[in-house]
Amino acid sequence: MSILINESTRLIVQGITGRDGGFHTRKMLDYGTQIVGGVSPGKGGTQVHDVPVFNTMQQAVEQTNANTSIIFVPARFAADSIMEAADAGIKLIICIAEGIPTLDVVKAYRYVQQKGALLIGPNCPGLVTPGKSLAGILPAQIFKPGRIGVMSRSGTLTYEIVYHLSVASLGQSTAIGMGGDPVVGLYFIDLLDMFENDPETDAIVMIGEIGGNAEELAAEHIRKHITKPVVAFIAGQSAPVGKQMGHAGAIISSGSGTAAEKIEYLKAAGVLVADEPSQIPELLQSSNSSKAK
Incomplete structure (x- = not known):
């Protein structure tokens, strides 16, 4: 599925x-x-x-x-x-x-x-269900069919993390780039519920970044409603306050929306948070999701 x-x-x-x-x-x-x-x-x-x-x-x-x-x-x-x-x-x-x-x-x-x-979206790379359908601009060759759901605010980081997953034989059920604008459609909570209800998704990778409070809201939703393992990476850990980092929505305002803040919320919800994108496969395996290949 x-x-x-x-x-x-x-x-x-x-x-x-x-x-x-x-x-x-x-x-x-x-x-x-x-x-x-x-x-x-x-x-x-x-x-x-x-x-x-x-x-x-x-x-x-x-x-x-x-x-x-x-x-x-x-x-x-x-x-x-x-x-x-x-x-x-x-x-x-x-x-x-x-x-x-x-x-x-x-x-x-x-x-x-x-x-x-x-x-x-808007301002998104689209999505792919590997081996079935591609609707977007994602580089098809890096995706591999499997049982890891991927959702991301960052297109480029999606590609890097999916590459690491595929090399580690951790294929993807569906991978979605949500877009980096301040207002977009489907977001973390919507997609978390979809992956939670998908019988062929065993674990979820969440790729966030500085700005806004979407990751904090997602952490609370994970704590209350998501039973599948979730592993996350938050980009912009060294970003200064008031400096936009790539996306229109990726800006820290008055100390709110920092990477440290988001990581704290996610860890409190039981989410394993990677320091580097390359750590994602190892964290998935350590979260008892190694069967999701």
């Missing part, structure tokens, strides 16, 4: 005729993802990599029975694209686009919730 995507996922690429959309469509097709259509206003009736292109999401969904979309459009169009996908009945929306104004994301995310859909 897996969470969110699998071999039955029917994907629409919004912005398929653009440079990034076309490039990653090819990569996802090569992985085996079932891409059933693309959307690019004014380009309906054409094809990209033999994938039919539609003018609107409504047309695309009606003609393909798609259930998932991925967004590769400029930031100024991205919020509207999110809402168009939700309005067309898409149930999982993955927004790769970055630089979207926060208030636009708030509006779009609220609309997604009203429509009963799920949003990943």
Whole structure:
């Protein structure tokens, strides 16, 4: 099993005729993802990599029975694209686009919730269920099918930690990059519950970073509701107060949101926290999850 995507996922690429959309469509097709259509206003009736292109999401969904979309459009169009996908009945929306104004994301995310859909991102690398489906820009070759769920605020750290997992023969059930903006869709608590309820996920890797209080809230949720082993890494342990570190959401304000603070909360909840990404496989094995291979 897996969470969110699998071999039955029917994907629409919004912005398929653009440079990034076309490039990653090819990569996802090569992985085996079932891409059933693309959307690019004014380009309906054409094809990209033999994938039919539609003018609107409504047309695309009606003609393909798609259930998932991925967004590769400029930031100024991205919020509207999110809402168009939700309005067309898409149930999982993955927004790769970055630089979207926060208030636009708030509006779009609220609309997604009203429509009963799920949003990943924006400003995220997407997700992969190894061996089944890739919806995003993640480097497919480092992922290996297995029983470790991975969720991360950082795309680059996801790749590094997954590499260490795969080298240690600890494959992944699903790996999700949630995005690093101040406002995004699915977050730690949502994904923790999904992995907890997935019978083919044995343990969870949580990759956090400075800024905000998501990791602290997740720690409390783990303490109360999660029975599976959780191993974490928090990036930005040497970051100074007031200095943004990469992501818009990765900034310590007035001493709140520090790595030390997050690590303290997680350890108090029984989470094993790695000092370095390379320690993750060892900590998983020491948490009695060595069967999750």
